[in-house]
Amino acid sequence: xxxxxxxxxxxxxxxxxxxxxxxxxTHATTLYPPACVSTxxxxxxxxxxxxxxxxxxxxxxxxxxPNTNNKADVEVLVYRRGCKDPERGVMFISTSLVAxxxxxxxxxxxxxVEGTRYPLRLAxxxxxxxxxxxxxxxxxxxxxxxxxxxxxxxIASTENIISxxxxxxxxxxxxxxxxxxxxxxxxPVTAYTGFQKPVNFPLTGRLSGNWVVEGVPDQxxxxxxxxxxxxxxxxxxxxxxxxxxxxxxSLLPTFMKSLPIRxxxxxx
Amino acid sequence: MTNGEFxxxxxxxxxxxxxxxxxxxxxxxxxxxxxxxGLGLGSDTVTLNRIFSLETAGYACRDQTARLDAxx
Numbered sequence: 001x002x003x004x005x006x007x008x009x010x011x012x013x014x015x016x017x018x019x020x021x022x023x024x025x026t027h028a029t030t031l032y033p034p035a036c037v038s039t040x041x042x043x044x045x046x047x048x049x050x051x052x053x054x055x056x057x058x059x060x061x062x063x064x065x066p067n068t069n070n071k072a073d074v075e076v077l078v079y080r081r082g083c084k085d086p087e088r089g090v091m092f093i094s095t096s097l098v099a100x101x102x103x104x105x106x107x108x109x110x111x112x113v114e115g116t117r118y119p120l121r122l123a124x125x126x127x128x129x130x131x132x133x134x135x136x137x138x139x140x141x142x143x144x145x146x147x148x149x150x151x152x153x154x155i156a157s158t159e160n161i162i163s164x165x166x167x168x169x170x171x172x173x174x175x176x177x178x179x180x181x182x183x184x185x186x187x188p189v190t191a192y193t194g195f196q197k198p199v200n201f202p203l204t205g206r207l208s209g210n211w212v213v214e215g216v217p218d219q220x221x222x223x224x225x226x227x228x229x230x231x232x233x234x235x236x237x238x239x240x241x242x243x244x245x246x247x248x249x250s251l252l253p254t255f256m257k258s259l260p261i262r263x264x265x266x267x268x
Numbered sequence: 269m270t271n272g273e274f275x276x277x278x279x280x281x282x283x284x285x286x287x288x289x290x291x292x293x294x295x296x297x298x299x300x301x302x303x304x305x306g307l308g309l310g311s312d313t314v315t316l317n318r319i320f321s322l323e324t325a326g327y328a329c330r331d332q333t334a335r336l337d338a339x340x
Contacts, residue, residue, distance in 0.1 A: 203292045211298060211316035221300070221316060223290070238290065 031167035032083060032090040052081040052092075055173070055189045062104040063179035072097060072104035078173065082192045088168055089192035093122070093175075105178030111162050112172040112186075118162035168192060203238075219244045 056078040064070040077094040097104060109120040169191045177183035205225050212220035224239040272280030286304035293299055296318050303311040 203290060206295070207292055207298065210319040212319055214315040214317055216314075220319065223298070223316075240288065240290075 031162065031164050032088060052079040053190065053192060054079040056187050059098070060175065060185060062107060063177050063183075065103045065105055065179075068105075068179050074098065074104055076175070078187060078189070080189065080192050087191070087193065088164075091120075091167070091173075091189070107178050108176040108181070110174040110176065111166070112174055113162070113166050113169075116160065117174065118160050118166070120162070 054077070056076055058076065059073050060076045061071040062074050064072040075094075075096040075098060078092065080089045080091050082089045093109065095106075106122065109122060111118045111120055171189060173187040173189050175185040175187065203225060208224045208226075210220060210222055220243060222241045222243060226237045226239070269280045269282050272278060285306045286302065286309075288300060288302040288304075291299040291301075293315075298316040299313060300316055301311075301313045302309075305311055
């Protein structure tokens with residue numbers, strides 16, 4: 001049975017806080033720029049509704065668990081938001097069980113491009129690659145049930161791995177019931193053509209390196225962001241030194257007199 | 269930092285002479301706000317760009333997992 005979603009039907013407009021947690025639609029090959037999303041818990045990086053392209057926001061019937069003869073009403077929100085990198089975006093899906101409903105089988109997600117179906121993994125942590133992290137739903141209103149994160153990784157092959165260009169382009173999103181694969185919902189999604197500043201860009205070790213001041217190319221900074229982990233979690237320590245170049249391009253350290261600078265690490 | 273010891277273990281005297289705030293805008297852009305007026309260096313907000321960057325899978329930033337994998 002193939003049920004095509006009618007966006008005109010069963011439309012529900014609920015607030016972001018009522019949706020629940022965000023789950024990435026992604027793949028282990030990192031279809032979105034790794035730095036597009038923070039490594040912070042998803043609950044801290046939820047995208048404001050004004051900065052995303054929304055494709056779906058409605059109730060979807062999914063097979064209930066453990067009584068598979070029943071259907072669970074699940075609020076499903078699908079949207080894409082952009083990255084700082086041009087023409088790069090991240091696809092999101094949020095599911096939230098209607099209050100009082102049964103638990104449900106987490107759906108499988110596919111992208112159909114010109115007749116080819118590409119499996120998309122559900123991950124509940126940004127930039128996660130471990131298979132056991134996929135497909136686990138945690139959060140209020142949900143009954144934790146691992147369904148298809150691992151399975152989706154296993155069914156990916158060299159022939160059906162979606163490319164970065166395809167992921168960021170237009171395609172048909174297929175939401176397949178996690179219990180009965182004959183039940184599918186199709187949803188057209190469009191490309192993200194713009195770009196936007198990440199909601200919460202982490203200041204991490206990946207930003208260590210040599211930097212020059214815009215407009216003043218003969219001056220710059222050597223920045224080292226060290227991520228020390230102790231009993232209190234990650235404790236960033238940043239070392240910053242200012243330098244200039246001489247006329248032949250050689251590095252001229254400027255802060256030869258050691259100069260401690262108290263840095264305020266800020267997430268933007 | 270003053271009154272230290274070269275190649276020694278003596279703890280130097282430290283004094284806060286200014287402040288700086290780093291804000292990561294993207295893989296290749298950092299905003300630096302600094303206030304070093306105490307040193308006569310003024311205060312300003314500047315944009316920093318990378319001199320060069322190495323890309324992994326087409327991206328300038330490597331994710332934490334990839335870095336750990338490379339280390340292991």
